Amino acid sequence: EMQKKIFYNETILVLLLLYFLFFFGFYFNEDANGGSINDWKYNKFLINSFLNDFQYTFLNYDQYSTRHSPVFLILLSFLYKLNLTETTVRFLNLNFSLISVLFFYKCLILKYKEIDKNYLYLISFIFLISPTFRSLSIWPGTRIFGFHFFIISTFFYLKFIYEEKKIIYCYLNIIFLAIASYCSVNFCLFSIYFFYKFFSYYKFSLNIFYLIILNVFLAFPAYYYLFILDVFYIFAAGPGDITNSFSDVKNIFYFNVTDKILIIPTIIVFYFLPILLGKKKLFINKINIIEIIILSFFVLILIQFFGYKTEFTGGGIILHISSIIFKNHYLFYFFSFLSLLLIYDLSKNNFNNLFLILILFFTNPQISIYHKYYDPLIIFFVFLLFEFEIKKSFFRYQNIIYIYMYYAAFLFISIFKNQIENFFI
DSSP, X not given: OHHHHHHHHHHHHHHHHHHHHHHHHHHTTOOTTSSHHHHHHHHHHHHHHHHHOHHXXXXXXXXXXXXXXXXXXXXXXXXXXXXXXXXXXXXXXXXXXXXXXXXXXXXXXXXXXXXXXXHHHHHHGGGGGOHHHHHHHHTTOHHHHHHHHHHHHHHHHHHHHHTOOOHHHHHXXXXXXXXXXXXXXXXXXXXXXXXXXXXXXXXXXXXXXXXXXXXXXXXXHHHIIIIISOOOOTTOOOTXXXXXXXXXXXXXXXXXXXXXXXXXXXXXXXXXXXXXXXXXXXXXXXXXXXXXXXXXXXXXXXXXXXXXXXGGOBOOHHHHHHHHHHSSSHHHHHHHHHHHHHHHHHHTTOHHHHHHHHHHHHTOOSSOBOGXXXXXXXXXXXXXXXXXXXXXXXXOHHHHHHHHHHHHHHHHHHXXXXXXXXXXX
């Protein structure tokens, strides 16, 4: 009992330390992503546009060359109407982000009932050392707000899966996912996944009919705005994108398909890696030599069409390490092969994992591919949504320290990446 109390006190100290570092980043205007400050500056311009002429800005939003949802910016404009200062708005956003940490913990409790809650506390705190989570909490962004409500939405899905099959949890899942999608449209695709899961239980029934009606009702305003009013801002050109690429089928194939198949798995596995190392088992040994050979040829074909340009920005840390240190893509290609091998292994004979991975691919429709689209989302998926066995023996203080060290190192590199790039270049 005394040992548990000591562990609990240590856990609280870790939380206080991480929150202090969280606030420290806010005070010193940390931008680990490298683009969050610029995004915020443009978001402020859009907020002012809403304040000055709401109707024109709302009905012509697709002309502002941004893919950020107007919903979150409209909400912030109301805060500015209350005469709150920019610092106050940012500080409110910073502290509201803690809701994701809380609901991540609540989700972990639902799935890992037999695990000491102190370990689950420590895992939930990982968000506080995520470069994207920190950057978008310090510099308000639409994606982080969407992420918060996606976590809450998933909490109610897990309540349905692991506790009671009550229809109310389905309704709450759909409602909070709708809020997440209105804040950041990327999350809307997960409605397909959750509906599939609910349908697997309810089949063709009155309850499924109610869920369809609720989904349609909540999606209609977005449909009306995007397609009837024709304010289709989703594919608006943004930083790192080439405006006319979507009119060229060849460019779509090169930049939006081939590159994604090689780059996105490296980013997914990058976040997956410390958990795999903690399991001390990289593969589940489901893949045979024939499949490895076929996958090798597939990757070799993809390499011939790889055309991701640094001017698109993004591309993932592995691509940048390969380019900066070795002046070529060989390390990146090798890691892409290993990543695709792992993802194939994860999704082979597992439709649930395959479904989620496909959605993760389709949530990135633009040319540029950033870490921030998958951080800290993949951490959340590995522990809660992927069907991936994490045994009770994994939950040890040592393993969690390794994970902390891994993400802390990535945070450090992210903060100082410009200086590091200049050193090698």
